[in-house]
Amino acid sequence: MIRSMTSFARQASQHDWGSLVWEIRSVNHRYLEPSFKLPESMRRLENELREKLRKSLSRGKVECSLRVQFQAGGSSGQLSVNKELLAQLISAGETVQQQLRDPAALNPLQLLQWPGIMSEPETDSDLLCEQALALFVVTLEQLVESREREGAALKQFIEQRLDTIGHINGAVKQQLPDILQAQRQKLQERLEELKAELNPDRLEQEMVILAQKADVDEELDRLDAHLIEVRRVLTKxxxxxxxxxxxxxxxxxxxxxxxxxxxxxxxxxxxxELKVLIEQMREQIQNIE
Incomplete structure (x- = not known):
């Protein structure tokens, strides 16, 4: 089965601590060129992810991105507040208020936005990586299936053009003897119009030259051979x-x-017509893995 290199896959999974979302996009490319967008805590997975990609895909520019979303009240507890840092921040804020003689109270929401005040519930990093890797495998399988479906459509498109080329090739082969005979007759008529004395030997030489120039049997045979090879490759x-x-x-x-x-x-x-059909196939083949 042939595969397209252009596809997209997305998979998400929900867990006690939050959710994982994988997105994989692929477009045509001469070689396999993967790139990964991962949270810093998951960077250690990149080599293993690359290896799984290489085992499943041969060509294409593949962009893989992972989003990790923690939720409050997960299996490891609620979001926690760094009370020591918060106390220091409040003290500093009150000092600034006194200097500015501003009686306005400190805004709690603004305090919570200070870096380091809030911390996510801790999650087992090994478990998180294991879950992310398992979801990546599922997403990659979805991508491969999508590439195969589009590849099947491309194969059908190419086979239709191959059929048309075969019909054109056969028609030219069938018409070729009549074309050569018509050219011979046309040459004779022109000579007669000029009332020239016909030299049978010279006329025969001219016809041989004409036949050699117009002889495309070899090209037509090679066209047939190439069509057979394209079908064989598509089937394989x-x-x-x-x-x-x-x-x-x-x-x-x-x-x-x-x-x-x-x-x-x-x-x-x-x-x-042949060149138009061949160019149409070539454009589609640029997307085939």
């Missing part, structure tokens, strides 16, 4: 984005050769 799945991108370059090369050898507008138009 896995991390196939780079291989598919290479095959798009090969398909485009054959389409360009077909266009340069064209001697009638029908073949030129077919080559243009």
């Amino acid at each position: 799945g896995g991390a196939c984005g780079r291989r598919l991108d290479f095959l798009m370059q090969e398909l485009n090369r054959e389409a360009n050769t077909l266009s340069s050898k064209s001697i009638v507008t029908d073949t030129t138009q077919a080559a243009v």
Whole structure:
């Protein structure tokens, strides 16, 4: 199964002490480039998180962020107040009030905002890391599933274009003998209009040159071979984005050769349609892992 590199996953879990929220975003990239936004107390998890990413993903720019929200009244008790620091802060505030001769009372809410006055309930850091890691695994699985669903849609899109290219290729193959015969007839008619003395040998040489110039059987055969290979890669799945991108370059090369050898507008138009279809596939393949 092929995977897209563009996806998003979010998972949250509730606990006695509060909640955890993981968000993972991924976009297309030549290589796997993970980045993590973690609370300082959880930084020790980063190496293990990177390893789990490498085991599940091959390519993409992946941004992972973890939010930890503690709540009052958790399993470790209520929020606590640093009474010693609070007493010092009140004493300092009263001194300032006396100097300013301001009788206004100190605002308790402002005091609580002072750094270090309030402290969160302590939580077992090992347990917290274990819960965060378990939730990350679930979020990563969701991301992979999302990438696979989008990859299936991309595969269907590409297969539709492959079918159309196959029909165009077959039509050109079928028309090629008639095209060469029509060119031969056209050349003969022009010579007759000029009332020139026809030299059978010279005419045959001109037709050989024309046939060589217009001979695109090899290009059409290679187009068929590349189409077969693209379908094989799509069926095999896995991390196939780079291989598919290479095959798009090969398909485009054959389409360009077909266009340069064209001697009638029908073949030129077919080559243009091929290049449009190939470019549409190439744009989508840029998102495939």
